[in-house]
Amino acid sequence: xxxxxxxxxxxxxxxxxxxxxxxxxxxxxxxxxxxxxxxxxxxxxxxxxxxxxxxxxxxxxxxxxxxxxxxxxxxxxxxxxxxxxxxxxxxxxxxxxxxxxxxxxxxxxxxxxxxxxxxxxxxxxxxxxxxxxxxxxxxxxxxxxxxxxxxxxxxxxxxxxxxxxxxxxxxxxxxxxxxxxxxxxxxxxxxxxxxxxxxxxxxxxxxxxxxxxxxxxxxxxxxxxxxxxxxxxxxxxxxxxxxxxxxxxxxxxxxxxxxxxxxxxxxxxxxxx
Amino acid sequence: xxxxxxxxxxxxxxxxxxxxxxxxxxxxxxxxxxxxxxxxxxxxxxxxxxxxxxxxxxxxxxxxxxxxxxxxxxxxxxxxxxxxxxxxxxxxxxxxxxxxxxxxxxxxxxxxxxxxxxxxxxxxxxxxxxxxxxxxxxxxxxxxxxxxxxxxxxxxxxxxxxxxxxxxxxxxxxxxxxxxxxxxxxxxxxxxxxxxxxxxxxxxxxxxxxxxxxxxxxxxxxxxxxxxxxxxxxxxxxxxxxxxxxxxxxxxxxxxxxxxxxxxxxxxxxxxxxxx
Numbered sequence: 184x185x186x187x188x189x190x191x192x193x194x195x196x197x198x199x200x201x202x203x204x205x206x207x208x209x210x211x212x213x214x215x216x217x218x219x220x221x222x223x224x225x226x227x228x229x230x231x232x233x234x235x236x237x238x239x240x241x242x243x244x245x246x247x248x249x250x251x252x253x254x255x256x257x258x259x260x261x262x263x264x265x266x267x268x269x270x271x272x273x274x275x276x277x278x279x280x281x282x283x284x285x286x287x288x289x290x291x292x293x294x295x296x297x298x299x300x301x302x303x304x305x306x307x308x309x310x311x312x313x314x315x316x317x318x319x320x321x322x323x324x325x326x327x328x329x330x331x332x333x334x335x336x337x338x339x340x341x342x343x344x345x346x347x348x349x350x351x352x353x354x355x356x357x358x359x360x361x362x363x364x365x366x367x368x369x370x371x372x373x374x375x376x377x378x379x380x381x382x383x384x385x386x387x388x389x390x391x392x393x394x395x396x397x398x399x400x401x402x403x404x405x406x407x408x409x410x411x412x413x414x415x416x417x418x419x420x421x422x423x424x425x426x427x428x429x430x431x432x433x434x435x436x437x438x439x440x441x442x443x444x445x446x447x448x449x450x451x452x453x454x455x456x
Numbered sequence: 457x458x459x460x461x462x463x464x465x466x467x468x469x470x471x472x473x474x475x476x477x478x479x480x481x482x483x484x485x486x487x488x489x490x491x492x493x494x495x496x497x498x499x500x501x502x503x504x505x506x507x508x509x510x511x512x513x514x515x516x517x518x519x520x521x522x523x524x525x526x527x528x529x530x531x532x533x534x535x536x537x538x539x540x541x542x543x544x545x546x547x548x549x550x551x552x553x554x555x556x557x558x559x560x561x562x563x564x565x566x567x568x569x570x571x572x573x574x575x576x577x578x579x580x581x582x583x584x585x586x587x588x589x590x591x592x593x594x595x596x597x598x599x600x601x602x603x604x605x606x607x608x609x610x611x612x613x614x615x616x617x618x619x620x621x622x623x624x625x626x627x628x629x630x631x632x633x634x635x636x637x638x639x640x641x642x643x644x645x646x647x648x649x650x651x652x653x654x655x656x657x658x659x660x661x662x663x664x665x666x667x668x669x670x671x672x673x674x675x676x677x678x679x680x681x682x683x684x685x686x687x688x689x690x691x692x693x694x695x696x697x698x699x700x701x702x703x704x705x706x707x708x709x710x711x712x713x714x715x716x717x718x719x720x721x722x723x724x725x726x727x728x729x730x731x732x
Contacts (some may be wrong), residue, residue: 215544216542216544216545218542232728271628302575334556338556339554340545341541341545341547341552341555342536342539343514344511344514344534344536345536346556347515347516347536347557348514348515348516348532348534348606349534349556349600350556351556389544392544392546395546396543396546396580397546397547397548397549397550397551400546400547401545401546
């Protein structure tokens with residue numbers, strides 16, 4: 184077992200997973216606070232379109248995924264403003280159309296055998312050194328952006344109009360959040376796949392709520408809990424020979440259930456400020 | 457307010473504001489001036505466009521026609537109508553107050569003290585009652601040292617006794633700091649008596665002026681046929697009986713005789729509850 188941990192591809196897999204979880208957790212806190220879970224789903228489902236486009240144009244996949252995700256996010260915001268359809272209908276239409284379009288487009292690419300399952304559910308064990316670098320860069324930018332946008336984003340989350348009156352550049356901050364989500368999706372795609380990315384964002388954040396008494400604590404704990412889920416998931420997938428991405432999500436879910444079954448007095452509470 | 461602001465014009469000057477949304481006319485050539493150090497109250501029936509007007513004045517919505525001029529150096533303290541904070545967001549009152557600007561604990565405490573709720577500083581915001589939240593919102597608006605306080609239905613979700621207290625608090629703060637106040641309300645009785653100017657809105661400005669003038673205006677009487685001018689007193693009358701700054705319900709019946717205060721001015725206070 185020890186040898187297996189030190190094995191190179193496994194080390195890369197774990198490192199990739201830890202990096203992704205460290206960003207997805209804190210961002211997930213915002214997704215939970217702003218009730219954007221379905222929004223995140225829609226954006227991540229469209230990531231496959233970015234993959235197809237990347238193959239077609241011969242461009243960097245991560246970059247294309249980021250671009251397509253931002254484009255879909257902006258389109259969504261514009262469509263939501265028109266208010267002809269309810270938000271959930273709109274999200275449903277876009278999420279499933281984008282996913283289907285992506286699958287159709289990917290299978291259309293000739294001379295290329297694309298492993299669809301790897302994109303849908305992740306293929307963390309196939310992470311190469313260049314992927315690791317891409318994740319590190321994308322995740323690093325996302326983390327930096329999150330730190331820079333933290334205060335205005337929080338103000339916006341609490342009360343958008345109040346934030347605007349107080350001088351928060353709402354549009355810019357919102358676009359920043361979209362970019363953040365897109366970056367994390369591009370980075371997380373290889374780890375858990377487009378279908379499960381949102382889970383890696385919201386489950387650790389939802390678990391972290393029980394321990395936290397400030398927004399910052401919740402974000403940091405969400406990152407840590409996500410990292411634990413990655414470790415447990417990779418171990419579990421090795422132990423039981425199960426697909427890694429879904430196993431990570433199952434681990435996160437078990438953690439969530441455990442946290443919520445424990446009575447509050449048994450949980451460590453971090454003091455507020 | 458410091459007189460060094462220079463130009464003594466109105467804080468806000470809106471000329472011929474029209475607003476259309478979704479093909480519907482919401483505001484029709486509305487002109488409003490908010491002078492410094494006065495309490496201006498916008499009243500009107502439901503759907504009259506009160507909150508829309510406030511949004512335009514705050515710069516949240518752009519008017520379809522017309523323009524809003526702000527006095528230079530205008531600092532607005534805004535108290536929104538509703539503050540629903542997701543339970544999933546762990547947020548203490550202290551953190552809520554410093555979302556936009558950091559401030560030392562002592563200063564936060566002083567502002568909370570001023571609105572009567574210093575004990576709430578470290579409480580989660582979700583645990584506050586409606587009245588407590590209004591006070592915290594007021595404290596937050598004051599943190600910015602505004603020269604204009606903008607309040608949207610400040611007494612919503614507060615019981616009738618608490619409402620009187622919220623309005624009294626706003627009036628006290630106005631007198632202490634000299635800031636202008638712009639308030640939207642549909643609660644005529646509580647608000648009218650404390651206002652310097654009343655703007656009666658129903659898409660267009662029906663009438664405007666001192667409360668006594670507006671309440672006698674035929675358009676006003678047509679809009680609020682049941683409004684009872686006699687009920688207006690609750691908020692001007694008392695200066696020495698106990699008010700509970702914690703927003704707790706008090707029985708005002710023993711006040712009904714009107715004998716417990718010594719201001720000596722003539723008024724009617726309708727048993728502490730407005731007549732409908």
